[in-house]
Amino acid sequence: EPEVTQTPSHQVTQMGQEVILRCVPISNHLYFYWYRQILGQKVEFLVSFYNNEISEKSEIFDDQFSVERPDGSNFTLKIRSTKLEDSAMYFCASSDGKRARYEQYFGPGTRLTVT
């Protein structure tokens, strides 16, 4: 069964460093998302991406964040200058273009630790 994959599974970085989190969505999906979950808290929406542009973003998704689909398979989240409060589990998700308002399939997540 096709699945969303994410790399790395765990990333440790120092405050102020740039990180890139990578995702490979399900191959025939057209809508892509990033969410995050700070330890012990709710899963929060960051950004949605369709047709090579951001379709919606949350207040969390400030100028320090960017997303890109550099090729036909990868979807990346970049944090330019990490802060301690960026430590969280980051989930990528994708959904079928025909059923954009339906199921979103999530990857296993990248645990980001900022020290």
Added chain:
Amino acid sequence: SQQGEEDPQALSIQEGENATMNCSYKTSINNLQWYRQNSGRGLVHLILIRSNEREKHSGRLRVTLDTSKKSSSLLITASRAADTASYFCATDPMIKAAGNKLTFGGGTRVLVKP
């Protein structure tokens, strides 16, 4: 309270018993989805119920939706130790957006004791 609040926050049951958890939300929705998360792992999609549906089944899972009360319930029947996880509801709001964002609740932690 925020969109998508589950209760109870935690539930402990014996294997074989049923587990019921509830989700309440505030805004009109297009659909509501339930996810499972094992400790420190990813989110697994369990079931989606559309706003015009009242009940849906998938294996040992039964989901109900009452849009007049803005609430949903997830019932796991004949629970197994492997059902131990956190369960989240997520709402897809009734808005016209190119990309729909899901709003998650705080989750219900379910412990199934063997």
